[in-house]
Amino acid sequence: METDAYSEDAALIGERQSAARALLAHPLLTRAAHPAELSLVRSHAEWLVQRFQRVLGYRLDVGDDHARLVKRGLVDEAVHRPTRANGARFTPRTHTYLALALAVLVEETGPTTVRALALRVRAAAHEAGIDADPGRGLGERRAFCAALEHLVALGALTETSGRVADHGADAAADPALRPRTPVVRAVAAHLPQASDDPDSFLASAVDTDPDGEHQGETALRRLLAETAVVYREDLPDRQRDRLAAHQWRAAAALGNLLGCDAEVRAEGVAMVMPDEAGARPAFPSDDPVGQVALALVRHLSGRLHPGMPATSVPVPDRELRTALDALGGPDAPARTEWARTAGPEVPDPDRLSARVTTLLTDLGLLRGGPGEWRLTAAAARYGADVDERVPPIQDNGEDSRTHAAPTRGSGHEDGPPDAPADPRGDLSRVTSVLQAVANEKVSATSGDTGDQRGPGGSSG
Incomplete structure (x- = not known):
């Protein structure tokens, strides 16, 4: 049976690109947490090292049990904020315990326990002049355990007996741990120097507009x-x-x-990534947060329509609160369905609203904050359909929509105006500027790698 050389090449390219997307999404890949992705990266290590350095200026280190993509030049965009199991972001206290645990574990080569590690973390905090003690109370212990659970999820720690969560619930529980020292040392990609303060350290990491x-x-x-x-x-x-x-x-x-x-x-x-292995959160998704976020984006895209080309449109606080309450509030019909399914945890209404707005902000679909929310043009790509579950707010014309201004046809400036665009049927209504440009796409494997100047000198 003959093998098609073109198919072989396509399969090879697909494997390399899949490995690159996995690294972009998870800069630290470990054998414990991502065995399949790590094997793929190790198979194409040489190509990936060269390409990441050439295209993005990122350094890739590949070891026996882990691969670390060292990013630079961006902070807010490239850093994935750690979260707890319930989706809540780490508090400053949890970040403090994460840093202290890493400082202790880089020298730890043998098995240990959670309580032994807590004693060493307390000693390290005292030495550094930091007020932190995992044994001081329930709140401190839970923050400490959340940091350790994050390291377990990364593959830097292995639970050999019991679970870290057991100690979070009961101070007497003492689960056994085995640190993976090479992985622990790769968790922090850029270590500060002794002379660095937080502001100068972050400033040195960010350069979004270089001179060259x-x-x-x-x-x-x-x-x-x-x-x-x-x-x-x-x-x-x-x-x-x-x-x-x-x-x-x-x-x-x-x-x-x-x-x-x-x-x-x-x-x-x-x-636009071809699958869910992109660097950004998976969206849309099937969990309650993803469902409400998608319904909210579609509803706001249908309800709010700028009258001129715009990158974003204001979202009234009352509009946003009403929609979130109807789609995921205590009386939302969807909550009954979520309770019947064996799916993920259903957050309470306030936490659900906070996680939805956080997700949409991270995706660039919402901007600003309370009193200053704006829906961006990218929201239109998910459709526009006013949700009938959300009661209309009668303070801005019919159904609170802002209709686009009537337009005149080309060459008929003195004639009667054309009929206004239908705000209910236009999927691109969030930004009417899309009518003036072509929606072009670049093939995923097309031509120039970006390392050589294209035809016509500097034109792209």
Whole structure:
């Protein structure tokens, strides 16, 4: 039976791109947490090391039991904020215990227990002048255990007897742990120096608008790869000019590395991953937070319609609160269905609302905060359908919609105006600027890798 050489090449490219997406989503891959992805990365280590360095300026270290992608140039976009099992983000106290546990575990080579580790963490905190003691009370113990559970999830710690959660519930419980020292040492990608203070350390890690042309293009590729949507109006002048000139070359380079497509529009650029292994949270998803978030985006896209080309549109607080209450509040019909299914935990209404807005903010679909919320143009790609479960707010015309201004046809400036666009049927109503540009896409494996100048010099 003959083998198609083209199929072999396509399979090889697909494996490499899948490994690259896994690294972008999980910069620390371990044998314990991601065995299949780590095996794939090890199989294509040489190609991945070269490509990440060339396209994004990222260093990739591949060991026997882990792979670490060391990112730089971005902080908010590239850093995945640790969360507890219930989805809540780490508090500053939990981050403190995570840092102290890492400081202790980098020297730990043999088996230990949670209580022994807590004593060493308390001693390390005292030595550093930090007020932290895992044995001081329930709140301190739970924050300490949340940090250890995060290390277990990463594969830096292995629970050999009992579970860390047991100690969180009962101070007398003493689960046994085995640290994976090489993995522990790879958790923190950039270690501060003794002379660094927090502000200078973070400032040195962020350079979104470098002076050099090559460094500027690399920074632009990082932004496209790590950010859900890059809006032109958010960029510094030089980066906005670079995006206009080199967007197709940057898209081709990222497409060859990650197997993603570029959606280029007048208001910005989005890299669309072919599966859920992208660097950003999976969306849409089947859990209650994902369901409410998707329903909310569609509803707001249908309810709010700017009258002129815009990157975002204001969302009245009352509109947002009413929609969240109808879709996931205490009396929401969906809660009965969630309670019957054997799915994930159903957050209480307040926590559900907070997690929905956090998710949509992380995805770039919502911006701002209470009193200043804005729905971005990217929300339109998920559709626009006013949810009948949400009662209309009669304070802004019919159903509180803001209709687009009537438009005149080309060459008929003196004639009667055309009929207004139907706000209920246009999936792109969040941004009417989309009518003026082509919705073009770049093939995932097209041409230029982005390392050479394309035809026409600096044009992308």
